Amino acid sequence: MPSAATVKKEKEKKAKGKMSKSAFSFPECSKLPPPVLPFINVSFAYSGKPEEYLYKNLEFGIDCDTRVALVGPNGAGKSTLLKLMTGDLTPSVGSVTRHPHLSIGRYHQHSVDQLNEELPVLEFFKSNYPNTPTFKREEDEWRAYVGRFGISGRLQTTKIGMLSEGQKSRLVFAMMCMKNNNLLLLDEPTNHLDIEAIDSLADAINRYDGGMVLVSHDFRLIDQVAKEIWVCEDKKVTMWKGDIRAYKAALAKKMGLKK
Numbered sequence: 513m514p515s516a517a518t519v520k521k522e523k524e525k526k527a528k529g530k531m532s533k534s535a536f537s538f539p540e541c542s543k544l545p546p547p548v549l550p551f552i553n554v555s556f557a558y559s560g561k562p563e564e565y566l567y568k569n570l571e572f573g574i575d576c577d578t579r580v581a582l583v584g585p586n587g588a589g590k591s592t593l594l595k596l597m598t599g600d601l602t603p604s605v606g607s608v609t610r611h612p613h614l615s616i617g618r619y620h621q622h623s624v625d626q627l628n629e630e631l632p633v634l635e636f637f638k639s640n641y642p643n644t645p646t647f648k649r650e651e652d653e654w655r656a657y658v659g660r661f662g663i664s665g666r667l668q669t670t671k672i673g674m675l676s677e678g679q680k681s682r683l684v685f686a687m688m689c690m691k692n693n694n695l696l697l698l699d700e701p702t703n704h705l706d707i708e709a710i711d712s713l714a715d716a717i718n719r720y721d722g723g724m725v726l727v728s729h730d731f732r733l734i735d736q737v738a739k740e741i742w743v744c745e746d747k748k749v750t751m752w753k754g755d756i757r758a759y760k761a762a763l764a765k766k767m768g769l770k771k
C-alpha cells in the first residue's frame with residue numbers, strides 16, 4: 513500500500529497535470545525482421561540538382577533494434593533525413609524502402625495539428641477512436657488513459673485549444689500510444705516538455721521494444737535513450753564513436769570553448 517506521503521505527492525502532481533516516471537508506455541509491437549528501412553545509395557536535394565545535394569550516397573539501414581540519435585549542425589538535414597524515412601520526401605537518386613508491415617509513430621513540431629482545438633480532451637479521444645477493440649474506452653477508461661500523460665482533472669474537459677503547448681504535446685504522445693508502431697521517429701519531442709515529462713518519455717522509450725530515431729538538441733534525453741549517435745554533416749551520415757557527452761565535448765572544443 514502506498515504511504516500517505518506518496519499519496520499526497522501523487523495528488524499534488526495530478527493537480528499540476530504532471531507525468532510521473534513510468535506513467536505511460538508505447539504499446540507492444542511485433543519486431544519485424546531486417547531489412548526494415550534500408551537506404552540504398554541515396555542522394556537528395558530539395559531541388560533535385562546534384563550540385564545542391566544535402567546528402568550523397570547514403571547507405572544504412574534502420575530496423576526494430578535501432579536506437580539512434582541524429583545530431584549535427586543546424587540545417588545539416590536531420591529533419592530531412594526523417595522525412596526520407598517516412599516517405600514524405602523521395603530520394604533524388606537511390607531508394608528508401610519500407611517493410612510492408614512497418615508502422616511508424618511520428619512526433620514533429622506540426623504533430624499538434626492533428627488535434628482538434630475545438631473539442632474538449634475526452635471528447636476528442638472518444639470521437640477519434642470510437643471502436644478501439646483493446647478495451648471499451650468508456651469515459652472512466654479514457655480519463656485514466658489521458659491521465660497517464662499528465663492530463664488530469666479539469667484539463668480533461670477543457671477544450672484542446674485552451675491547453676498549453678506542453679499539454680498538447682502530451683496529447684500527441686497519447687495519440688501515438690494508441691497504435692502498435694514498430695518504429696518511432698521523434699523530431700525535437702522535448703521542446704515543450706518539462707523535465708518530469710522528458711524523464712517519463714525517456715523511460716517509455718527505454719521500455720519500448722521497437723526501433724527509434726531521435727532528433728533532439730536535448731543531450732540529456734539523448735544520453736538516456738540512444739545506443740548510437742549518428743552525425744549528419746558534409747552530405748554524409750557517420751556513426752560517432754563515443755557517447756553524446758564526448759560529442760558535446762568535441763563540439764565545445766571545435767567552437768573554442770574548451771581546450
Ligand SMILES: Nc1ncnc2c1ncn2[C@@H]1O[C@H](COP(=O)(O)OP(=O)(O)OP(=O)(O)O)[C@@H](O)[C@H]1O
Binds near residue numbers: 566584585
Ligand atoms: N521544403 C524545403 N525546401 C527547400 N529547402 C528546404 C526545405 N526544408 C528544409 N530545407 C533546407 O534543407 C536544409 C536542411 O534542413 P533540415 O530542417 O533537414 O535541417 P536540420 O538539420 O533538421 O536543422 P535544424 O537542426 O536547424 O532543425 C536547410 O538548409 C533547410 O533550409
